[in-house]
Amino acid sequence: MNFGRDKLTKYGLAATLVIAAALPFLSDNMFLLNLLVLMLISIIFASAWNLLAFTGQGSLGHAAFFGIGAYAATLIAVRCGIPPFVTIFLGAAVAAFIGILIGLTCVRLKEWFLAMVTFGFAIIVQTLTVSVLAPVTGGWDGIASPRLISPSIPGYQFIEYYVVLVITIASLAAIWYIMKSRIGLAFLAIRENELEARAAGVDPVRYRLLAFAMSAYLAGVAGALQIYHIGYLTPDLYGVNNSFWPITYVILGGLGTIAGPVIGTIVLTIIWEGLKETGLTFGRYVIVGFILILTIIFLPKGLVNLPERVQVWWKERGRKGSGARPQRSVWWFF
Amino acid sequence: MDNLGIFLQILFWGLYAGCIYILLATGLNLIFGVMKIVNFAHGEFLMIGAYITATVFFLTGINPYLIILVSMLALIGIGAVVERLCFRPILGTGKLNEIFLSIGLIYIFQNGAAMIWGDSWQSVRSPYDGITVPLGPLSVPLDYIIIVALTAMILIALYLFLKKTKTGMEMRATSQNRKGAMLVGIDVERIDVISFGLGCALAAAAGTLWVVSGQVFNPYIGSMPAVKAFTIIILGGLGSIPGAIIGGLLMGIAENGAAFLLGGIWKDAVSFIILIVVLVIRPTGLFGEKGD
Numbered sequence: 264m265n266f267g268r269d270k271l272t273k274y275g276l277a278a279t280l281v282i283a284a285a286l287p288f289l290s291d292n293m294f295l296l297n298l299l300v301l302m303l304i305s306i307i308f309a310s311a312w313n314l315l316a317f318t319g320q321g322s323l324g325h326a327a328f329f330g331i332g333a334y335a336a337t338l339i340a341v342r343c344g345i346p347p348f349v350t351i352f353l354g355a356a357v358a359a360f361i362g363i364l365i366g367l368t369c370v371r372l373k374e375w376f377l378a379m380v381t382f383g384f385a386i387i388v389q390t391l392t393v394s395v396l397a398p399v400t401g402g403w404d405g406i407a408s409p410r411l412i413s414p415s416i417p418g419y420q421f422i423e424y425y426v427v428l429v430i431t432i433a434s435l436a437a438i439w440y441i442m443k444s445r446i447g448l449a450f451l452a453i454r455e456n457e458l459e460a461r462a463a464g465v466d467p468v469r470y471r472l473l474a475f476a477m478s479a480y481l482a483g484v485a486g487a488l489q490i491y492h493i494g495y496l497t498p499d500l501y502g503v504n505n506s507f508w509p510i511t512y513v514i515l516g517g518l519g520t521i522a523g524p525v526i527g528t529i530v531l532t533i534i535w536e537g538l539k540e541t542g543l544t545f546g547r548y549v550i551v552g553f554i555l556i557l558t559i560i561f562l563p564k565g566l567v568n569l570p571e572r573v574q575v576w577w578k579e580r581g582r583k584g585s586g587a588r589p590q591r592s593v594w595w596f597f
Numbered sequence: 598m599d600n601l602g603i604f605l606q607i608l609f610w611g612l613y614a615g616c617i618y619i620l621l622a623t624g625l626n627l628i629f630g631v632m633k634i635v636n637f638a639h640g641e642f643l644m645i646g647a648y649i650t651a652t653v654f655f656l657t658g659i660n661p662y663l664i665i666l667v668s669m670l671a672l673i674g675i676g677a678v679v680e681r682l683c684f685r686p687i688l689g690t691g692k693l694n695e696i697f698l699s700i701g702l703i704y705i706f707q708n709g710a711a712m713i714w715g716d717s718w719q720s721v722r723s724p725y726d727g728i729t730v731p732l733g734p735l736s737v738p739l740d741y742i743i744i745v746a747l748t749a750m751i752l753i754a755l756y757l758f759l760k761k762t763k764t765g766m767e768m769r770a771t772s773q774n775r776k777g778a779m780l781v782g783i784d785v786e787r788i789d790v791i792s793f794g795l796g797c798a799l800a801a802a803a804g805t806l807w808v809v810s811g812q813v814f815n816p817y818i819g820s821m822p823a824v825k826a827f828t829i830i831i832l833g834g835l836g837s838i839p840g841a842i843i844g845g846l847l848m849g850i851a852e853n854g855a856a857f858l859l860g861g862i863w864k865d866a867v868s869f870i871i872l873i874v875v876l877v878i879r880p881t882g883l884f885g886e887k888g889d
Contacts, residue, residue, distance in 0.1 A: 321693045323637075368873055371880040374692040375635045379827050380876060383869025390866035503820065507700050514697050545708035545716070552704030559698050560686045 283428055287421050296420050297492075302532045303424075303431045304489045305512060309524035310438055311481030312509035316518055317442065318474040319454035321374060324381035325482050326505035327365075327388045332358040332483020333490040333500055334392070334400060337408035347411050347491050351430075355483030362479025363472055370471040382506070389501035405497030408490050427488055434481055439521050441477070450474060454519075511551060515558050517565025526566050602734050607853050613741045613810065615849025616748040617643075617803045621826035622833070622841035623752065624799035630772035630836040631792040634684060635692075637699035640823025641706035642797045646672050646804025647814045648714055651721050654808075660724055662743060665805040669798040676797025677790045684793070685786070703820065710816035718813040726811065744806050751802055752842065755795075768792055772836065821865060825852075828872045 287296055312325050336354025340347050365384050369377050392400045400406065411426060412419040441447050449470045452460035457467050490496045499505075509524075516527025531551070538547045562568060625639050649668040654661045683702065687694045725743070729736040759765040771778040771788045779785050803822070808814060826841075829848050833840025848868060855867035 316693075319693075321696055323696070368877050372876060373880075374696065375827070376831060376876055376880070378637070378696050379824070379831060380869075380873055382824060383828070383866075383872055387866045387869050387873075390862055394860070394862050507704075510697060510700060518693075545711040548704045548708035549712065552701040552708070555701035555704065556683055556698055559694055559701065560683070563690065563694070 280432070284425075287424055293420060296424055298532070298536065300420075300424055300427050300492055301489070302528060303427045304485050304492070305508065305532065306525050306528045307431055307434050307488070308482055308485035309509040309512035309516075309528050310435060310521075311478045311485060313513045313518070313520075313524045314438055314441075314481065315474050315478035316513065317447070317450040317454065318471055319374075320369065320377055320471065320474065321510075322381040322478075322506075323378045323510075324383070324385035324506050325478075325509055326501050326503070327381070327385040328358045328362055328479040328482035329486035329489075329505060330385075330388065330392075330498075330500035331361055331479075332486035333408075333496050335483070336487035337406065337490055337496055338399060340409050341406070347409050347487075351411075351484055351487040351491070354487045355480045358483025358486070359476045359480035362475045362482075366472045366475030366479075369475070370468045382503075385501050385503070385506055389498050392498045392501065400498070403498060405495060407495055408493075410494050411488070411491035423492065427492070430484065430488065434484065435521065435525070438481075442521065446470065446473065511555050513565075514555055515565060517567030520565070520567050523565050523567050530566060603857070605733070605735050607857055608850060609735070609737060609741065610853045611850030612846065613744055613849070614853060615846040616744055617806055617822055618826055618829055618848050619748060619842050619845030620751065620799045620803035620806070621822055622829040622845050623755070623838055624796035624803075625823075625826055626830050626836055626838050626841050627755075627768075627792050627799070628796040629830070631768055632684070632688065632789050633775075634688070634695045635699075635827070636684070636702075636796075637696055637823065637827070638702035638706060638819075639796070639800055639826065640819030640821070641703055641710075642672055642676065642800035642819070643804040643807065643822060644710060644814070644816060644819035645675065645706060646801025647808045647818070648710060648804075648816075649801070650805040650808045651719060651814070652714070654721055661721060661805070661809045662747065665747070665802055668801040668805050672797040672801035673794035676794040679797075680790050680793035685789070688789075707816045707819070714816065716816055718815050720811060720813045721808050723809045723811055740810055744810060747802075747806065751799070755799070764788075764791060825865075825868050828868050831872065832875055 286299060308325070308329060311328075312322065315322055315325075332354045334354070335357035336347070336350040339345055339353050340350040345353070365381070369380055372380060393402045410419075412423045416422065442450070449460070449465045452463065452465050453467045453470055460467060486500065490500075512527040512531055513524050514527070515531055516525065517523030531554070534554070535547060535551070538550060543550075558565065562572065621639060621643060624642075625636070628639075629635060646668045649671050650661055650664045653659075653664045653667055679702065683698055684695070687698060723740050725739045728739040730739055730742060731737075759769055767778070767783045768788050768791065770781070770783060771785050771792075775785055778788070807818070825848060826845075829844035830837075830841055833844030851871065852864050852867055856864040859867075
């Protein structure tokens with residue numbers, strides 16, 4: 264049984280990689296390619312958020328790290344003339360450093376407090392960007408950033424797609440490796456029971472900080488990639504929406520799994536773009552909201568868990584519940 | 598004299614802004630006290646309340662201060678349904694789930710409102726617009742005075758409800774000890790619905806006050822006041838209603854002071870800076886219980 268599932272996972276993984284590599288050849292639709300690049304970046308971003316969630320910390324302000332990565336990468340590239348390929352990682356390092364700083368205030372906080380502090384942090388960063396730092400960042404107007412691959416090179420979109428694909432795969436592999444290592448075990452131990460983790464010799468503060476740094480780093484990479492793809496950046500990057508998207512992707516796909524963010528991002532992107540065809544504007548968000556709530560209530564482990572749920576349902580389908588019907592009063596609904 | 602005048606002016610603006618925060622934070626505290634959940638989408642109820650008030654006002658033209666009752670009643674209903682359909686099923690499944698669920702509610706309410714009413718800025722003119730009352734060295738708009746008085750009335754009514762009525766006592770019992778309340782025969786799930794509805798009604802009252810004070814509104818106004826209301830209850834103590842009232846006033850004053858001294862753009866950031874500084878010093882909030 265276990266063997267079969269492992270094999271299935273392996274084949275699934277190989278098939279996904281082949282499809283991902285072949286996609287640009289199947290269609291020379293530039294719009295589609297553009298969408299795929301943005302989707303890959305969202306996968307990195309959602310995985311980054313999920314990495315922090317592995318330790319039980321749910322951030323509501325990951326847009327801050329996304330934006331810091333983007334701004335730092337662009338500013339370093341523009342001011343120092345370093346090529347974008349290098350500054351992606353330099354910008355992300357800045358995001359990681361700031362992630363450690365904000366992590367220091369967060370490591371002792373409980374869920375709601377942490378959510379509030381991270382949410383507030385994104386707003387503080389946005390405020391700083393448009394006020395004190397405006398001479399450097401361009402304020403609300405934003406600034407132009409260099410492209411990852413110069414548009415003068417023929418077929419630059421294809422090269423860009425493959426570069427982003429490689430970085431995405433590398434990020435996912437890194438997360439997989441981390442989660443397999445002692446660090447990953449420590450993360451899970453902290454999430455499940457902090458007191459027991461401490462008793463087993465795991466220092467929760469140190470590992471939470473580590474999670475913050477790594478998560479912020481990856482979010483920074485995603486931010487830098489997106490900005491080098493679009494070629495322009497504005498303080499909207501720090502917006503609430505940008506903080507909520509990775510959460511939605513991860514919840515839909517499956518919180519605390521490596522495949523979850525990937526599946527969630529792909530499925531939701533397809534739904535999102537499909538709904539675009541229907542001409543809905545605000546309605547799309549309403550539908551995303553319903554998807555999110557229904558997932559939380561009826562599929563708490565996300566789409567990753569769906570095959571297992573179907574299996575269980577299939578086995579149980581013959582049996583009928585024989586329990587007594589609950590009594591109904593005037594308040595039966597409530 | 599001039600400085601004193603400005604100081605008093607800021608103090609009064611803070612008092613008025615504080616009223617909205619107090620109502621929101623009190624509602625959140627009521628819900629948290631009974632259900633031990635935190636609803637990050639609470640501000641959306643403020644926004645819905647604001648739109649209901651405005652819509653009824655545009656349709657009938659009656660005094661918007663009276664519409665507060667309509668909007669509060671409507672939100673009791675909406676709140677009860679949201680509690681039953683969304684929060685009840687996930688009660689006790691982990692605090693992160695509540696946060697994620699709230700995000701879904703934020704998506705639905707904000708964009709649902711945008712579908713119904715459009716996303717442009719709107720405003721309502723209060724019937725007392727332009728009337729000012731001399732109060733010491735400054736002249737205060739009559740609207741502000743009514744708003745402060747109305748907030749005080751709502752809080753007193755809430756206090757009496759919680760202290761004197763049977764349902765109020767049941768709510769307090771549930772918030773003190775949920776299991777104990779069940780043991781003495783209180784239907785805690787009914788109490789959950791009532792508390793959630795009441796909390797939403799308080800948010801609706803805040804929304805009405807937002808509208809009648811002449812502030813512009815659109816479907817996205819709710820998030821920021823709600824997040825600030827959270828800051829207030831974190832600082833004032835989760836579940837403590839006096840803490841919410843004092844915290845709300847201080848927040849209103851601090852924010853308007855900061856906006857005056859540093860410029861309007863800092864208005865939002867200041868409350869979070871205060872929050873982070875306080876949480877660094879005391880991770881459980883100013884009056885929160887120590888440890889787990």
